[in-house]
Amino acid sequence: AQTVTQSQPEMSVQEAETVTLSCTYDTSESDYYLFWYKQPPSRQMILVIRQEAYKQQNATENRFSVNFQKAAKSFSLKISDSQLGDAAMYFCAYRAETSGSRLTFGEGTQLTVNP
Amino acid sequence: DTGVSQNPRHKITKRGQNVTFRCDPISEHNRLYWYRQTLGQGPEFLTYFQNEAQLEKSRLLSDRFSAERPKGSFSTLEIQRTEQGDSAMYLCASSFRGASVYEQYFGPGTRLTVT
Numbered sequence: 028a029q030t031v032t033q034s035q036p037e038m039s040v041q042e043a044e045t046v047t048l049s050c051t052y053d054t055s056e057s058d059y060y061l062f063w064y065k066q067p068p069s070r071q072m073i074l075v076i077r078q079e080a081y082k083q084q085n086a087t088e089n090r091f092s093v094n095f096q097k098a099a100k101s102f103s104l105k106i107s108d109s110q111l112g113d114a115a116m117y118f119c120a121y122r123a124e125t126s127g128s129r130l131t132f133g134e135g136t137q138l139t140v141n142p
Numbered sequence: 143d144t145g146v147s148q149n150p151r152h153k154i155t156k157r158g159q160n161v162t163f164r165c166d167p168i169s170e171h172n173r174l175y176w177y178r179q180t181l182g183q184g185p186e187f188l189t190y191f192q193n194e195a196q197l198e199k200s201r202l203l204s205d206r207f208s209a210e211r212p213k214g215s216f217s218t219l220e221i222q223r224t225e226q227g228d229s230a231m232y233l234c235a236s237s238f239r240g241a242s243v244y245e246q247y248f249g250p251g252t253r254l255t256v257t
Contacts, residue, residue: 071145071146073248129175132185134182135182
């Protein structure tokens with residue numbers, strides 16, 4: 028069974044600084060997708076960034092980028108120039124090509140942005 | 143496009159009662175998913191539909207749980223004889239077969255409290 032592990036229950040960052048959230052996963056699949064979702068307090072979950080496992084190039088979306096290390100099964104999220112609105116719970120998620128459409132989520136990392 | 147909507151947003155019920163939640167996906171999204179999220183944890187997959195067909199069910203979905211998606215539009219999730227352990231946020235998501243990674247868009251969730 029696939030598992031996703033986020034070892035940092037809480038992280039904090041100063042506004043305008045950079046922070047990296049860690050995620051590791053376990054799978055025997057070769058084709059899969061990885062995602063980072065953001066869940067602000069009392070608001071719905073939104074997709075931040077995604078990475079296809081077959082792509083070697085790390086995905087980037089504005090201030091958000093990932094460091095995808097397939098051999099190490101590691102998928103970290105870097106947030107540059109942190110803003111107050113980045114404060115939220117961040118979830119790493121995995122979807123195998125062969126598992127239908129189910130997402131497997133990690134436990135989450137609560138990010139605090141200090142002004 | 144108003145996004146995924148869920149009703150009710152909050153539900154308080156007494157142990158042993160039945161409850162039903164509704165999810166309206168983004169129009170033309172042919173896949174619909176249900177997840178359960180307990181406090182401080184990541185969402186866990188329950189079931190998903192492609193059009194009106196229920197294609198996969200998690201073992202978390204006990205006999206007391208049933209989900210339907212008549213006519214491939216909105217979906218309902220019913221919990222019979224609720225137990226205190228059913229207290230959680232129930233999330234609905236939808237996706238469109240066309241995007242290569244079936245990006246899932248989440249609704250705001252229904253928070254269930256069983257007293």
